Amino acid sequence: MTPRHIIISRTDSIGDVILTFPLLGLLKKQFPDVKITFLGQNYTRPVILACSHVDFFLDWSEMQGHSMETRITLLRSMEADVILHVFPRKEIARLAHKAGIPVRMGTTGRIYHWLHCNHLIKLSRKNSPLHEAFLNILLAEKLIGRPEISDGDIPGLYGFDRIAKLPEEFAALIDPVRFNLILHPKSKGSAREWGTDNFATLSALLPRNMYKIFVTGTKAEGDLLIQEGFFDKAGDFTDLTGKMSLEKMISFILAADGLIAASTGPLHIAAALGKTTLGIYPPIRPMHPGRWAPIGKRASFLVSEKECSDCAEGGPCRCMLDISPKQVQQKLFSMVNSDLI
Known part of the structure; x- marks a missing residue:
């Protein structure tokens, strides 16, 4: 079939949304004239609208405030012929069915998909060795087949290039000579975290004649960093916690040179923007880098090379905490130096 208008339903987090963009890129490549509507949460709107593969955005947060009849009317008005349930939600599957979208695609792993979808895909994320980006692509197999692509092809498929101009107050912070590291x-x-003390030690280790350090996060996270002693141990840095909207954060990451984080949304934003991106991961499935590593032109990760499930029930991950700041510093140095060659 040649679809005219596809709705991609993905109402979860920033990183999950970013890793869905390569699927959109393949859909646009296969069907150049297709329109793509992204059904997502309001807080991921700036990320979704920064993807040039997206033609329209539907705010699920807003739709939930309306009656079922209003939701059905809205969905019908889109005149979509395909909906792909990338992130399964029972209420959205039911809504798409009631709205009469002709092709409704979802995995066999959800009982409600058997009731509300007419194209089922046998795919288990839990047991798959594949990366999230490739799992998303497999969901559209009935539309695009199984394209032969590798990690190296993913950066060219993001379409993450519709970025707002960075306000001057933040642009002025970027150092024209040093490596601007977030x-x-x-x-x-x-996600499992590497730990405040480790980040503070890493910050203190990095020579300030080579690096300008920025620290980002929400205001609440900034307050927590103060309580945990980060500000006292990290050396000289620019505190941007609680100072930027998500849209400005995306623009600032584009202006900077690199970013280090655990498996978070900003990590995947940086990777998709082609920045030097270093993720710190636990070895435990399904949080391991085999599933969630950043994929980008300059993206890499660190993980303890051992089988471990000690933190399966939650709490701090010893395997992550055991990755030393010196290891991260050395990995960063090698990545930056390889960029300069």
Whole structure:
């Protein structure tokens, strides 16, 4: 089939959304005239609208405030012929069915997809060895087949290039000579963390004649960093916690040179923007880098090379905490130096 208008339903987090963009890139490559609507959460709107593969944005947060009849009317008005449930939600699957979207695609792993989808894909994310970006692509197999692509092809498929201009107050902070490095220590609970002390030690280790350090996060995360002693141990840095909207954060990452974080949204933003990106990961599935590593022209990761499940029930990850700041510093140096060659 040749679709005219596809709705991509992905109502979860920033990193998940970013790793769906390569699928959109392949859809646009296969069907150059297709329109793509992205159904997502309001807080991911700036990320979604920065992708040039997206023609329209539907705010699920707003739609939830309306009656079922209003939602059906809105979805019908899109005149979409395909909806792809990348992130499964029962209420959206039911809504798409009621709205009469002709092709409704979802995985066999959700019972409600058997009721509300008419094209089922046998795919288990939990047991797959594949990266999230490739799992997303497999969901559209009935539309685009199984394209032969590798990690090296993914950066060219993001379409993450519709970036707002950075306001002068933040642009003026960028050093024209030194390497502008963003440290993003916290994750809002979305990922295992490397630890405040490790980030502070890393910051103190980096020579300031070579690096200008920025620290980002929400205001609440900034307050927590103060409580945990980061500001006392990290040396000279520019504190940007709580000072930027997500849209400005995207623009600032584009203006900077690199970013270090755990498996968070900003890490995947940096990778998609082609920045020097270093992720710090636990070895435990399904949080391991095999599934969630940043993929980009200058992206890499560190992970303890051992089988471990000690933190399976939550709490600090010893395997991550055991990755030393010196190891991260050396990995960063090698990445930066390879960029200069």
